Amino acid sequence: MQVYIGIDWSKNKHDVCFLNQQGAILTSFTIPDTPIGFAAFAEHRAKLGVAPEDCLLGIETHRLLFMDYLLSHHYSSVYVIPPSISSDSRGRFGPSRANTDQSDAHLLADMVRTDRARLHPWQPDSPLTQEIAARVSLERCLTRSIIQFTNRLRQTLWRYYPNASEVFSSLDTLIALDFICAYPTPSAAAHLSFEEFQHFAKAHRYPNPKKLPACFSRLQDLQPEPSQAVLQAYAGEAIRLAELLKHMIQAHTETQKEIQALFRQHPDAPIFDSLPGAGEKLAPALLSSFGDNRQRYPTPEALQAVAGTCPVTRQSGKKKNVHFRRACDHEFRTIVQQWARCSLDYSVWANTYFHQVWPHCRSTSHAYRCLGNRWLAIAWKLWQDRVPYDEAYHLRQHALRVKPK
DSSP: EEEEEEEOOSSSSEEEEEEETTTTTOOOOOEEHHHHHHHHHHHHHHHHHGGGGGEEESSOSOOOOHHHHHHTTTTOOOOOOOOHHHHTTGGOTTTOOOOOOOHHHHHHHHHHHGGGGGGGGOOOOOHEEEEEEEHHHHHHHHHHHHHHHHHHHHHHHHHOOOGGGGGOOTTSSSHHHHHHHHSSHHHHHTTTHHHHHHHHHHTTTOOOOGGHHHHHHHHSOOOOOOOHHHHHHHHHHHHHHHHHHHHHHHHHHHHHHHHHHHHSSSSSSSHHHHHHTTTTHHHHHHHHHHSOOSSSSHHHHHHHHHHTTTTTTETTEEEEEOOOOOEEEEEEEEEEEEEEETTTTTOOOHHHHHHHHHGSSHHHHHHHHHHHHHHHHHHHHHHHTTTTOOOHHHHHHHHHHHHHO
């Protein structure tokens, strides 16, 4: 016999509900997120005389140790149901839409029982793809942190030592950070000669010696003299921020190298590497967002909805409203919009399309989403057929479609 299981997860515990084929509750319980809890789950299943292969499970995320346990113990029919869908379905048990953790587990089990035709069993990505996805997520997190801490450091320097923020072309470089650590106050750099400055730059492998006079000139520009209290308050913070940024930048560089090494090993790398404007950063990010399982996105529309590049249409009678899609993978949408923006310099078709739609869009970001939406449809087809992108072929096919009859 088949049973339908709903799992309402949380950080420390999971609420579980078992239903039979008629929708009656067989058992419901709560387990801790520990090996003891996982064993208790298996014990409840065994008491019902049901094999793992006969269990159909609904859960709201795949990023759980419990999910790893299920997939490694032959629970082959696990359905990941987005929280927005389960939340909108609460009215099936009553108009009040009241809920508890146990009622949500019951709801997920019932959705698997009645709506299974619209769902797809979760298939985990290959270990290589999972590793790329983890590194890409880390790289993007480090990028955001570097920007945040660099802005904080710049504000700190502006308060007591503005020249130090402009010595080199960018504040988020190792040589600029090393300079702040070596000369953290205006007085520390006051007696620095140009020869000593050159020696410092050479020791840190500065790539443009011809620009050193201009760098040194910016350091020597007149600046307001900070009070001793301000100097004491902010100099230590600048050194600490510079040290933190140095570690983050080094970690970011190492992570990027690891991503490239992993990406080159992936069989789908030629597909995403061929996409115009994807480059070394966005190609692995797109690959990790698509994943390995071609059945996960059976249509381009399914992929576009997850990425949030297509709007939501609500129509009833004569009323029709088109809204910005909020329920989506926001990180995926950011990646696609960045790719759309970068593709303008590498694809004639993308540049032409963007300038056609831009006058009709509410913002430049909206225009990038429109272009990204078209790119996703193209990338989905390439991904399904396992072939790289060919701009010349794309332009020929496009010309045939728009050719007047």
